[in-house]
Amino acid sequence: MSAPTLRRDLVTNRLVLVAPGRRGSPRDFAPPTLARDASKCPFCPGHETHTTVTRAERRDASGRWTARAFANLFPMARPDAAVEPDATATHEVAASVGDHEVIVETPDHGVDLADLSDAHTRAVLDLYRERCRTMAARPDARAVLMFKNRGPRSGASLHHAHGQVISLSVSPPGVRRRDAISRKHHAQHGNGALAEARDRELAAEVRLVEQTPRFAVFCPFAPHRSYETWIVPMAPSPSLARLDDAGLDALAPLVGRTLRRVLAATEGADYNLVLRAPALRHWGAPWALWSLEILPRRGGDAGFELSTEMQCVLTTPEESARALRAL
Numbered sequence: 037m038s039a040p041t042l043r044r045d046l047v048t049n050r051l052v053l054v055a056p057g058r059r060g061s062p063r064d065f066a067p068p069t070l071a072r073d074a075s076k077c078p079f080c081p082g083h084e085t086h087t088t089v090t091r092a093e094r095r096d097a098s099g100r101w102t103a104r105a106f107a108n109l110f111p112m113a114r115p116d117a118a119v120e121p122d123a124t125a126t127h128e129v130a131a132s133v134g135d136h137e138v139i140v141e142t143p144d145h146g147v148d149l150a151d152l153s154d155a156h157t158r159a160v161l162d163l164y165r166e167r168c169r170t171m172a173a174r175p176d177a178r179a180v181l182m183f184k185n186r187g188p189r190s191g192a193s194l195h196h197a198h199g200q201v202i203s204l205s206v207s208p209p210g211v212r213r214r215d216a217i218s219r220k221h222h223a224q225h226g227n228g229a230l231a232e233a234r235d236r237e238l239a240a241e242v243r244l245v246e247q248t249p250r251f252a253v254f255c256p257f258a259p260h261r262s263y264e265t266w267i268v269p270m271a272p273s274p275s276l277a278r279l280d281d282a283g284l285d286a287l288a289p290l291v292g293r294t295l296r297r298v299l300a301a302t303e304g305a306d307y308n309l310v311l312r313a314p315a316l317r318h319w320g321a322p323w324a325l326w327s328l329e330i331l332p333r334r335g336g337d338a339g340f341e342l343s344t345e346m347q348c349v350l351t352t353p354e355e356s357a358r359a360l361r362a363l
C-alpha cells in the first residue's frame with residue numbers, strides 16, 4: 037500500500053494529501069440506492085474482527101460496548117509513513133506521519149449521535165477526549181484533529197455513526213492560519229480571535245442560539261454553510277483534550293440538543309462536526325481556545341466557490357439563529 041504523502045502545489049502553494057491507500061475503504065453510500073445493509077457493516081457488533089483491534093472503548097452496565105476506538109484501516113497519516121524517491125516530483129513532498137483512528141459512537145446501526153441519550157453522548161465525548169489526549173501525547177504530533185462526517189454529502193463513506201481522530205506531524209494550513217490570526221489579535225487587543233467572536237456574539241445576541249455557564253452556542257457572523265453553528269467554551273481552554281469532567285457533563289446535553297436543533301431546521305441535512313483547536317505548540321498560549329462547529333452539507337462546492345474560494349450561503353446567520361432558538 038502506498039503511504040499517504042503531503043504535496044505542495046507550485047501554482048497555489050496549497051498542501052494536498054495524496055492517499056491512494058484509502059481507495060480500498062468500504063463505501064456503503066455508493067451507489068446511492070444501495071441498501072444500508074447492517075449485515076455487511078464493519079462497525080456493527082459481532083463484526084469487530086472486520087476492523088483493527090479495539091484500542092479503547094466504553095461499555096454499559098450489561099457489559100456491551102457502547103463506543104469503541106480503533107486504528108483506521110485506510111489512514112490519512114501513518115506512524116511509519118515515508119516518501120519513496122520520485123524523480124518526477126515537481127515540487128515539495130513530505131510523508132504524512134501520524135496516526136488515524138475511527139471512533140464508532142453507538143452499537144446501533146441506524147442511530148446517529150443526535151439520537152443518543154445524554155449519558156451515552158457523554159461517554160462518546162469522553163472517548164473522543166481520551167483519544168485526543170493519547171494522540172496529543174505522540175512524540176511526532178504537531179496537531180490533533182477530530183471530526184465526524186454524517187451522510188454522503190458530508191464525505192462519509194459508511195452509514196453507521198462514527199467519527200475520526202487524527203494526529204499530524206505538521207500543522208495543516210487551516211490550523212496554522214487560524215493560529216496566526218488569533219495570536220495577532222491577542223497581541224493587538226488582548227483577546228484571541230475566537231474569544232473575541234464569542235464575546236461579540238454574546239453582546240449582539242441576534243445570532244446567539246443559547247448560552248450556558250460553560251458554553252456559548254451561536255451562528256457565526258460570516259458562516260461557510262447555512263445553519264452553521266459553533267459551540268465555544270466560556271473559559272480559556274486549548275482543546276477538548278483539556279476539558280475537565282464538569283465541562284464534559286455540561287457539553288454532552290448541549291451537543292445533543294444543538295445537533296437536534298440544526299437537524300430539525302435543515303430537515304435532516306447531512307453534516308460535519310469539526311473540532312477546531314490550535315496546534316499543540318500553542319496549547320499554553322493565552323489566546324488558545326477550541327470550538328465545535330456543526331456544518332450542514334447540502335451539496336459540494338460549485339463553480340463560484342471553485343473560482344473564488346469564497347462560499348455563497350443562502351440563509352443569513354441571523355435567520356438561522358432565530359430558527360434554531362425557536363426549536
Ligand SMILES: [Zn+2]
Binds near residue numbers: 078
Ligand atoms: Zn453498522
